[in-house]
Amino acid sequence: MACKCVSITIPPQWEELLSNLLFECDAEGVSIEDPRDLYNRKIQDKDNMGCDLVPPASDAPIVVKGFFPIEGWEATENLLHQRLTDLLADSGDNYTCQTEEIREEQWAEAWKEFYQTEKLGEHIVVKPTWESYQAAADEIVIELDPGMAFGTGGHATTKNCLRLLEKESLAGKKVLDIGTGSGILAICSAKLGAASVLAVDIDAAAVKIAAENIAQNGVQDKVTAECGDLLETVTGQYDIVIANIVADVIIQLLGDIERFLAPEGVFIISGIIDTREADVQAAIDRTALKVKEIVREDGWVAMTLCK
Numbered sequence: 001m002a003c004k005c006v007s008i009t010i011p012p013q014w015e016e017l018l019s020n021l022l023f024e025c026d027a028e029g030v031s032i033e034d035p036r037d038l039y040n041r042k043i044q045d046k047d048n049m050g051c052d053l054v055p056p057a058s059d060a061p062i063v064v065k066g067f068f069p070i071e072g073w074e075a076t077e078n079l080l081h082q083r084l085t086d087l088l089a090d091s092g093d094n095y096t097c098q099t100e101e102i103r104e105e106q107w108a109e110a111w112k113e114f115y116q117t118e119k120l121g122e123h124i125v126v127k128p129t130w131e132s133y134q135a136a137a138d139e140i141v142i143e144l145d146p147g148m149a150f151g152t153g154g155h156a157t158t159k160n161c162l163r164l165l166e167k168e169s170l171a172g173k174k175v176l177d178i179g180t181g182s183g184i185l186a187i188c189s190a191k192l193g194a195a196s197v198l199a200v201d202i203d204a205a206a207v208k209i210a211a212e213n214i215a216q217n218g219v220q221d222k223v224t225a226e227c228g229d230l231l232e233t234v235t236g237q238y239d240i241v242i243a244n245i246v247a248d249v250i251i252q253l254l255g256d257i258e259r260f261l262a263p264e265g266v267f268i269i270s271g272i273i274d275t276r277e278a279d280v281q282a283a284i285d286r287t288a289l290k291v292k293e294i295v296r297e298d299g300w301v302a303m304t305l306c307k
Contacts, residue, residue: 002102003068009096010062016181016246023206027067027068033064081097124139124140142217144213156299159297161185162185163302171194175241176197177197178200178230179202180199180225181206181244182210191217199226230260238265241257241266247276250272254284254286264306267305274296274299274301289305290306290307291303292305
């Protein structure tokens with residue numbers, strides 16, 4: 001069985017928004033090819049020890065691939081290009097797009113080339129469902145099928161967010177994950193001891209995927225995935241709020257987020273490319289929130305904010 005594979009080369013800050021867009025256009029799967037991830041894996045590979053490997057620039061473009069049914073492809077292609085044009089309209093950023101027809105077996109193998117078991121932070125391990133892994137006593141294993149969704153922990157935005165989350169005391173806490181994607185941060189929160197987690201996303205396809213991953217990891221008794229906008233879907237206050245999105249959306253969220261935070265609550269934000277850090281900081285300065293911690297990696301910034 002064949003499908004259409006659309007490969008979009010684009011600046012790295014568009015990863016999450018473009019992944020969402022592809023799913024909204026009825027992609028059956030999305031994969032990310034980030035040269036920084038590939039470089040990191042090569043330098044960890046013993047076979048490459050002694051090789052002269054050159055690290056990619058922090059703004060080196062990524063390739064986001066969407067896999068679509070052949071049936072109805074012409075209409076899907078027109079919609080996709082229109083949505084891409086709208087997404088990038090005022091940004092000044094450009095993209096290139098290539099389309100090819102591939103076999104289902106090629107699609108299945110595409111995930112395995114770029115996603116492998118990886119330890120993040122002190123205790124968190126993220127692994128694909130097809131790989132075996134013997135966890136140490138102090139490790140928390142999150143199992144995801146990368147062929148189902150974006151957000152597997154491989155990108156610096158998710159790594160940074162997980163590392164900040166791991167530093168918080170989650171035992172018995174109430175957590176809100178905004179823009180949950182694959183559900184990885186919600187699942188991690190539950191496994192770190194949160195009493196309850198609400199995972200929200202505006203994309204119904206992402207919510208379905210998150211729910212499947214939540215069940216796969218056996219935390220469905222603690223984590224609920226819901227589709228909707230923050231202001232329309234969420235009520236009450238939370239001890240920890242997480243948003244791994246993009247700078248523009250985070251800036252908008254900062255105007256409303258304080259009313260969702262419990263008195264001693266923290267807000268963990270990620271997905272901020274370093275060139276937008278000053279803009280985000282300016283938005284923080286307009287609130288009563290303070291920066292508790294900042295982590296930076298591969299040109300990406302994440303912060304923990306507190307009241």
